[in-house]
Amino acid sequence: MLKDKKIILGITGSIAAYKAAYLIRALVKKGAEVQVVITPAGKEFITPLTLSTLSRRPVISEFFSNRDGSWHSHVDLGIWADAMLIAPATAATLGKMAHGIADNMLITTYLSCKAPVFAAPAMDLDMFAHPATQHSINMLRSFGNHIIEPAVGELASRLEGKGRMEEPERIVEYLENFFATQGVLQKKKILITAGPTYERIDPVRFVGNYSSGKMGFALAEECARRGAAVTLVSGPVSLSAKHPDIKRIDTESAEEMYRASTEAFPDVDAAILCAAVADYRPATICGEKIKREDRGDITLHLTANRDIAASLGAMKRKGQTLAGFALETNDEITHAESKLRKKNFDFIVLNSLRDTGAGFGTDTNRISILDNKGELTDYPLKSKQEAAVDIVNKLISLMK
Numbered sequence: 001m002l003k004d005k006k007i008i009l010g011i012t013g014s015i016a017a018y019k020a021a022y023l024i025r026a027l028v029k030k031g032a033e034v035q036v037v038i039t040p041a042g043k044e045f046i047t048p049l050t051l052s053t054l055s056r057r058p059v060i061s062e063f064f065s066n067r068d069g070s071w072h073s074h075v076d077l078g079i080w081a082d083a084m085l086i087a088p089a090t091a092a093t094l095g096k097m098a099h100g101i102a103d104n105m106l107i108t109t110y111l112s113c114k115a116p117v118f119a120a121p122a123m124d125l126d127m128f129a130h131p132a133t134q135h136s137i138n139m140l141r142s143f144g145n146h147i148i149e150p151a152v153g154e155l156a157s158r159l160e161g162k163g164r165m166e167e168p169e170r171i172v173e174y175l176e177n178f179f180a181t182q183g184v185l186q187k188k189k190i191l192i193t194a195g196p197t198y199e200r201i202d203p204v205r206f207v208g209n210y211s212s213g214k215m216g217f218a219l220a221e222e223c224a225r226r227g228a229a230v231t232l233v234s235g236p237v238s239l240s241a242k243h244p245d246i247k248r249i250d251t252e253s254a255e256e257m258y259r260a261s262t263e264a265f266p267d268v269d270a271a272i273l274c275a276a277v278a279d280y281r282p283a284t285i286c287g288e289k290i291k292r293e294d295r296g297d298i299t300l301h302l303t304a305n306r307d308i309a310a311s312l313g314a315m316k317r318k319g320q321t322l323a324g325f326a327l328e329t330n331d332e333i334t335h336a337e338s339k340l341r342k343k344n345f346d347f348i349v350l351n352s353l354r355d356t357g358a359g360f361g362t363d364t365n366r367i368s369i370l371d372n373k374g375e376l377t378d379y380p381l382k383s384k385q386e387a388a389v390d391i392v393n394k395l396i397s398l399m400k
């Protein structure tokens with residue numbers, strides 16, 4: 001997948017810069033052409049000689065060469081590349097990329113780059129967790145850039161946490177996956193449901209659940225980043241969709257979500273149903289706030305909501321792909337299998353509330369994907385953005 005691919009490798013001032021040497025070697029072994037662009041701080045951590053020897057190309061750092069005055073055109077470089085990978089990417093570089101602060105060759109090249117951009121952050125855990133860094137990362141994601149999340153482990157500071165640059169083999173795998181699946185979602189239409197539904201009891205109360213919408217929104221962003229036009233039918237959440245190719249439809253109840261989803265479905269190529277839809281709603285909605293008074297206990301009569309997934313499964317036509325989720329607390333595989341069949345899904349994403357860090361509200365998820373051929377793949381605990389990459393890769397493999 002990487003054969004003859006032209007890759008700009010941006011290296012910044014981090015101790016993880018030593019891993020860039022392994023990265024270049026792995027990319028070159030796969031047949032890629034690598035052009036290194038390094039920041040002045042990056043050169044403090046790894047020498048241009050090492051990098052040019054491994055990449056077999058002169059390393060670029062300044063706007064012009066001091067030796068012969070020749071000009072390094074960031075514009076030409078940006079046009080030349082099939083991908084730009086910034087690894088390691090420091091907090092400073094992420095911030096400059098997010099705000100277009102073009103004070104070095106790497107950032108001007110980034111701003112001129114027409115190709116997909118990948119950044120593998122590397123920094124101390126507190127720097128990574130800081131709202132400023134997270135804000136930069138979110139901005140870069142909203143530009144369509146790919147963030148290769150850092151791993152959790154021992155850091156240069158000897159502290160333990162999230163901030164280690166992802167290992168070179170994993171970064172290469174990420175790029176290979178990207179090129180293998182590139183274009184499949186281009187111009188495709190995808191429906192995603194996300195978040196909870198609120199079923200009104202009276203003007204101030206509802207029956208609902210803990211879904212935050214994070215998993216569904218991550219899926220919407222990932223599909224849009226890969227070129228799809230996304231219709232995101234969302235329940236009540238406090239998130240915003242960043243990518244311009246996401247059309248968001250806000251709903252509150254299961255019935256509203258049902259109507260929006262069944263209307264959108266005939267026109268899409270695929271749907272991923274991630275919403276936690278309430279299975280029941282109060283049979284009647286009280287027009288006035290129910291007063292406590294001295295009534296003692298009250299009984300809420302619930303009536304079943306329509307199953308959006310089962311309805312879309314019944315409507316599904318040839319050429320459409322339908323995926324759903326199963327949120328379980330016990331007998332996970334058995335329940336997931338049964339939902340896969342009943343709702344006519346092509347694959348189902350299982351997450352269990354028994355796994356720490358998985359399910360409602362968390363920034364992470366631990367998923368397994370079961371498809372209708374019986375193939376089951378387990379994934380480790382990852383950020384919801386990374387889990388979305390795995391789910392979208394599965395979708396693409398079935399749509400190809």
Ligand code: PMT
Nearest residue numbers: 212213214215276277307308309324325326327359360361
């Ligand atoms: O939003 P987050 O806080 O990030 O949390 C993510 C999540 C835990 C909500 C998500 O990962 C998840 O598991 N979503 C599905 C939750 C759920 O309702 O699962 P279920 O097993 O009850 O439903 C099975 C499938 O049928 C789901 O695809 C669901 O969207 C769909 N369904 C269910 C009922 C209904 N009336 N209509 C539906 O479409």
